[in-house]
Amino acid sequence: MTERFDAIVVGSGAGGGVVAGELAERGRSVLLLEAGPHHSAADHMRWEARANHEIWFPVAFAEPPAPDQPPVPLFRGRCVGGTTTVNTKVAVRPDAEDYSKWYAAAGLLGRDGEPFAEDDLLPYLERVEQRLGVRPRTDWQRCVTAVEPGFEAIGAKLAPVMSYTDPNCMRCGSCMQGCPTNAGKSTLNTYIQPAVVFGGLELRAGCEVRRVLIEDGAGRPQATGVEYLGPGGDLQQALADVVVVATGALATPGVLLRSGVREIAGGSPSSRLLGRNLGFHAARLIAGLFDERMDAHMVYPISSHCKQWQRDADGGFLVEAATVQDPIGFATGLCDEQGLPMWGQALVEVTRRYRHISSLLTMVNDENTGVVWVDEDGRDRYSYGWNEREQQRLDASLDTARRILEAAGAKRVLPTGVVSTHVQGSCRMGSDPERSVVDANGESHDVMRLFVGDSSVIPRTLSVNPSLTIMALASRLAAHIDADERGYLGTGARMLTPA
Ligand SMILES: Cc1cc2nc3c(=O)[nH]c(=O)nc-3n(C[C@H](O)[C@H](O)[C@H](O)COP(=O)(O)OP(=O)(O)OC[C@H]3O[C@@H](n4cnc5c(N)ncnc54)[C@H](O)[C@@H]3O)c2cc1C
Ligand code: SF4
Numbered sequence: 001m002t003e004r005f006d007a008i009v010v011g012s013g014a015g016g017g018v019v020a021g022e023l024a025e026r027g028r029s030v031l032l033l034e035a036g037p038h039h040s041a042a043d044h045m046r047w048e049a050r051a052n053h054e055i056w057f058p059v060a061f062a063e064p065p066a067p068d069q070p071p072v073p074l075f076r077g078r079c080v081g082g083t084t085t086v087n088t089k090v091a092v093r094p095d096a097e098d099y100s101k102w103y104a105a106a107g108l109l110g111r112d113g114e115p116f117a118e119d120d121l122l123p124y125l126e127r128v129e130q131r132l133g134v135r136p137r138t139d140w141q142r143c144v145t146a147v148e149p150g151f152e153a154i155g156a157k158l159a160p161v162m163s164y165t166d167p168n169c170m171r172c173g174s175c176m177q178g179c180p181t182n183a184g185k186s187t188l189n190t191y192i193q194p195a196v197v198f199g200g201l202e203l204r205a206g207c208e209v210r211r212v213l214i215e216d217g218a219g220r221p222q223a224t225g226v227e228y229l230g231p232g233g234d235l236q237q238a239l240a241d242v243v244v245v246a247t248g249a250l251a252t253p254g255v256l257l258r259s260g261v262r263e264i265a266g267g268s269p270s271s272r273l274l275g276r277n278l279g280f281h282a283a284r285l286i287a288g289l290f291d292e293r294m295d296a297h298m299v300y301p302i303s304s305h306c307k308q309w310q311r312d313a314d315g316g317f318l319v320e321a322a323t324v325q326d327p328i329g330f331a332t333g334l335c336d337e338q339g340l341p342m343w344g345q346a347l348v349e350v351t352r353r354y355r356h357i358s359s360l361l362t363m364v365n366d367e368n369t370g371v372v373w374v375d376e377d378g379r380d381r382y383s384y385g386w387n388e389r390e391q392q393r394l395d396a397s398l399d400t401a402r403r404i405l406e407a408a409g410a411k412r413v414l415p416t417g418v419v420s421t422h423v424q425g426s427c428r429m430g431s432d433p434e435r436s437v438v439d440a441n442g443e444s445h446d447v448m449r450l451f452v453g454d455s456s457v458i459p460r461t462l463s464v465n466p467s468l469t470i471m472a473l474a475s476r477l478a479a480h481i482d483a484d485e486r487g488y489l490g491t492g493a494r495m496l497t498p499a
Contacts, residue, residue, distance in 0.1 A: 005031045005202070006489050007481060008226050008240040010209045010255065013082020014470040015454030015477075016246030017187025018128070022478035024199035028489070031202045031238055032192065033228055035247075036078035038205035039085070041189070044178030048326040051177035055079035055086060060250060062280070062370060062420070065385035072280065072384050073419045076248055079178075080205050081188035083248070084467060087421070088175050088301045089164045089184050090320070091134045092464035093125055094118070097311050101460035105277075105368070106430025108459055109440055116440070124472035124479075132164035132185045134468075137303040141171070143296035143322045143358040144304050147288065150408030151306055151321075154400070158304045158321060164190075164468075171300045176326065187471070206231035211259040212243050214447055221264045223450035241489050242481055244442075246454035246474070249278060249423040253372040253456065254380040256427070256444075265446035269434045274427060278370030279461030280384060281422035282394060285325065286401040287334065287359040288410030289350065294358040296324035302361065309400065310463050316365040316389075317397035318463065319404070322358040330354065333416040342414070350414065360404060362397035366390050366461045368425045394418060422466050427456035429473075442477045449488055453477050 009020040012034040020032040039055055057078040061071035077083040096118065102108045103115035110120035138160045140148075151158050169183035182189050195201035209228040214221050225239035245252050253275035265271035301323040309315030324330060331351055334342045342350065350357075370384045386394065402413045429452075430436025433445040438457055444450040455470050462469055481489075 003031070003238045005029045005238065005240040007031075007242045007244060008033065008238055009244045009246060009453065010226060011082060011245070011247035011251070011454060012080050012187065012192060012203070013077065013246065013248060013454065014084050014187060014467045015474040016244065017081060017084065017191045018471045018474035019244050019246060019453045019478045020201055021187070021191025021195040021199075022475055023482060024195035024201035026478070026482045027200065028482060029200045031204065031240065033207040033209055033226065034080050034203070034205045035208040036080065036205065038080040038203070039178060041178070041180055041182045044174070044180045046172070046174040046177055048177065048328050051086070052328070055178060060382060062382040062384040065383070070417055072282070074250060074382060074423060075419065075421045076250060076423070080192060080203065081186035084186040085178050085188060086176050087467060090302050090305070090465045091129065091132065091162045091164050091468040094121070094469050095310060095463050098460070098462050098464070104460070106428050106436040106459040107432035108429060109431040121469070121472050121476065124475040125468065128468060128471045128475055131190055133166050134162050134164050136160040137163045137165070137300060139171070139300070140303050141299040143294040143299060146290060146292070146294060147322050147358055147360065147404060147408045150404035150406070153407035154403055156306050156308045156404075158306050161302055161305050161320070163300070165300060169300055171298065173298050173301060175301055209247070209255060210235070212245065212255065212450060213237065213239075214259060214261070214264055214450070217448060220448050221446065222448040242449045242451060244451045244453040244477070244481070246452070248454050249426045249456040250372060250382065251380065252452055252454060253426045254374050257374045258378065261444065261446055268446055270437050270445035273435070273437050275372035277368040277425045277428050278372050278382065278423060279366050279368040279425040279458070280370055280420035281363050281424065281461050281466070282366055282390070282418045282420055283361060283363045283422070284394070284398060284418055285323070285333070285359045285361050285416045286398065286405065287324070287357045287414045288405035288408065289353055289412040289414065290356050290358060290410055293355045294324070295355055296322055296358045297326065297354070299323070309397075312365055315396050315400070316393040316463070318363045319397070319401060320361040320363070322360060324354070324357045324359050327351075327354065333419070335415050335417060337412070337414065339415065360401040362401050363422065364390065364393040364397050365463050368461055372426045424455045424458040424461050424466055427452045428459045429457035430459055441480045442473070451477060451481065
């Protein structure tokens with residue numbers, strides 16, 4: 001027996017969790033396949049190594065353009081809820097400049113055939129914000145109030161972040177191990193679980209999708225289902241009227257390439273763009289070592305930010321305050337004042353002063369110069385290569401954070417290397433098939449009934465934390481699929497059919 005659904009959604013993170021939940025709530029039968037495990041709040045605890053092992057992907061690296069340059073570590077969750085289960089839940093709407101970059105990059109048009117703009121996304125942003133209970137975090141602790149004067153000293157202002165955490169947040173600091181109270185609103189506890197209980201959502205964790213099944217349909221290729229490895233390692237198939245791939249910007253290109261989309265499309269311009277234009281929103285933590293205790297490990301990690309330099313013309317970066325990594329991440333990522341990795345006695349001395357650290361997080365606007373590709377062994381690989389403007393923003397953001405911390409009285413300022421937690425853009429959405437992989441509704445230009453519903457569709461890297469936008473785009477996609485303009489949802493029923 002092969003099962004049949006209205007929709008199969010692959011990946012349960014910011015994008016996939018919302019598409020699957022909303023389609024199920026609209027009465028569609030949905031199969032949600034997730035490679036990682038299903039952990040609830042009761043399973044989460046402040047045990048960094050265990051969480052890294054159980055609910056995160058092993059750290060991947062973007063390879064450098066030259067051997068003397070460092071690789072860029074890439075972080076993401078691997079569990080039901082995806083990266084929303086382990087992220088810090090800051091919710092920021094895109095800036096007007098972000099939307100104009102989307103049109104410039106891929107000719108993305110909105111409802112009225114005009115360049116895509118805020119009006120096209122606003123109803124979905126509002127809907128997601130309401131569901132997640134987005135609220136301002138004004139409950140700043142010592143680690144934030146201590147750095148605030150440093151911002152003021154250089155003429156900048158800190159503001160509370162908006163966040164998808166509810167008032168049950170105990171400020172325990174363990175967001176990245178999964179929230180133990182459900183105060184942190186992942187897609188698991190807002191979209192997926194309610195749809196499993198009340199709607200038509202079938203959730204299967206521990207199921208890794210190998211490929212999308214693509215067949216000839218009335219002269220055009222069309223997606224008909226997926227092939228996946230079940231929890232026991234057995235190969236299974238499921239069929240559906242539409243397939244939504246939402247495995248994240250690092251994994252989605254590989255899923256589509258291994259499904260043969262490029263070959264089936266005869267190497268069309270859109271299929272050649274699969275995996276191109278990967279953006280990183282490259283980040284760095286800059287640790288300030290203070291005389292007094294900060295205890296930045298026992299707070300809600302990111303409660304404030306400064307948007308003064310957000311637009312390209314103003315510098316092209318965001319600064320968030322203030323946090324400290326958990327001990328393993330802290331000790332393995334820290335560099336000295338010269339930017340060289342710390343180790344030995346010097347590292348021991350700084351680590352002993354862990355409770356005195358308050359760090360700023362910088363994230364820079366990038367121009368999507370990275371690539372995802374599949375090597376001859378079938379493995380996903382990644383590369384980066386900053387252009388001059390990206391490098392200038394990285395340097396300026398580090399310099400600014402250093403000045404802020406010194407002005408706030410930090411005795412030492414120690415950065416990490418560049419990392420990425422906000423990958424985007426590897427299957428660009430656009431109205432121009434020469435410059436995009438999926439159309440303005442998220443459907444493949446090459447394969448009918450095949451949609452992409454995650455961070456990969458963002459045409460140009462956002463200047464803000466991306467998850468709210470990814471969820472809003474996913475909500476928009478669910479509305480589009482459900483409206484069924486193309487008449488894809490033929491069966492409309494949850495049923496089993498013989499293979
Ligand atoms: C430490 C950290 C902190 C962050 N903090 C914030 C923040 O405060 N605010 C913000 O806006 N953003 C934040 N982000 C980023 C944000 O969480 C991500 O941008 C967002 O979750 C990406 O959504 P996605 O749907 O593209 O992918 P994900 O949320 O990563 O979901 C993809 C899912 O697909 C699954 N998957 C992968 N391959 C397969 C396969 N073959 N078969 C089945 N399933 C598969 C994965 O296991 C995963 O569950 C943070 C990220 C990190 C790492
Ligand atoms: S700090 Fe708040 S949101 Fe984060 S894990 Fe603790 S209770 Fe949950």
